[in-house]
Amino acid sequence: MQTILEPQTSFSVSDAGFYGRFGGAFIPEMLYPNVEELRQNYLDMIADPGFQAEFWHLLEDFAGRPTPLFLAKRLSAQVGATVYLKREDLCHTGAHKINNTIGQILVAQRLGKKRIVAETGAGQHGVATATVCALMGLECIVYMGSVDIERQQPNVDRMRMLGAEVRPATSGSQTLKDATNEAMRHWINNPVDTHYIIGSVVGPHPYPDMVARFQSVISEEIRKQLLVKTGRENPDYVVACVGGGSNAAGAFYHYLHEPSVRLVAVEAAGLGVTSGHSAATTALGKPGVLHGSRTILMQTEDGQVTEPYSISAGLDYPGIGPLHAHLFESGRGDFYAITDDDAIEAGFNLSKLEGIIPAIETAHALAALPLMNLQPDDVVVVCLSGRGDKDLSTYSKYL
């Protein structure tokens, strides 16, 4: 898929699963057979014409693709550049996550799996997973921290209505990191008939690459749509928020090797980068291993994972995917950290200016625009990763 490049300038995954010095598969021996089965099969499976036909059919007729590329005129006037919004918020289930779960359910079917296990924080990935399991008639078990089950009741109900079993993760801080541990444990104990659908570009190789490929439909569409609208395929900037980094990986994918396109990744600063309540991984983190890959993560002096904080559940993760760690370290990407308050303000701003209520995750990406020193000729594409319906109770505290 990618042309030949010097290893140090490549942003594609290597055969061994690395992006620069990040990535790999640091997994317990018990998990090896499952991950290896996936690694040996995923590329051939995805390349198969039958797979491609079914993937695109479901993206179009079930998920609602292609999503529009919208010229945000009033926002453009405000920031002093031409801003397009890639409308992933219009996808079925309200965010980009469905692109990945559709791809992975097709992989699971072809591997002959009967059961799906997934982890979820806010419940968005759990809902997207339960949705494709209902569609395909596969059993679905979603692990969710008990604390998150309390805070995200509507998504718990959605998953149950879709036929999924939601199992509480009661260890540790009872949030996403613990749900991930439980889901991995479940997979170890059920290696033959279960597939684990990871929700972002994280986890052991081949997950980050597989998820990025499924999400790459975002930048594939941006190129075509931008060409029609502006006569050029390449914007000056692509901007996306980063939790684990899947919507960003999808929006960046076809621009990774286009040096004229600046890739802008926006993390959550929570109450402030140095406040002790933050999820600004690249600002605060150091290299280490999290959930099976070497990446940058927030950790204590002796290497214990630090509890992250963000107002947006989707960005409340102590690490980032290995691709993004490499984009950061190599300088290929520009990284910003946006506080809760600035994100909320950007969410209100877009709602009033363009009639689009964004997810609070997405609002972080929008809040970076005024910081980017944009020029009048610049063309900017913002990945509008999701819609804000799920966040109304949070937004309403600021009304």
Ligand SMILES: *Cc1c(COP(=O)(O)O)cnc(C)c1O
């Ligand atoms: C889950 C989620 C995110 C964060 O996940 P990434 O893998 O970083 O994309 C961002 N935006 C929305 C709307 C989400 O639901």
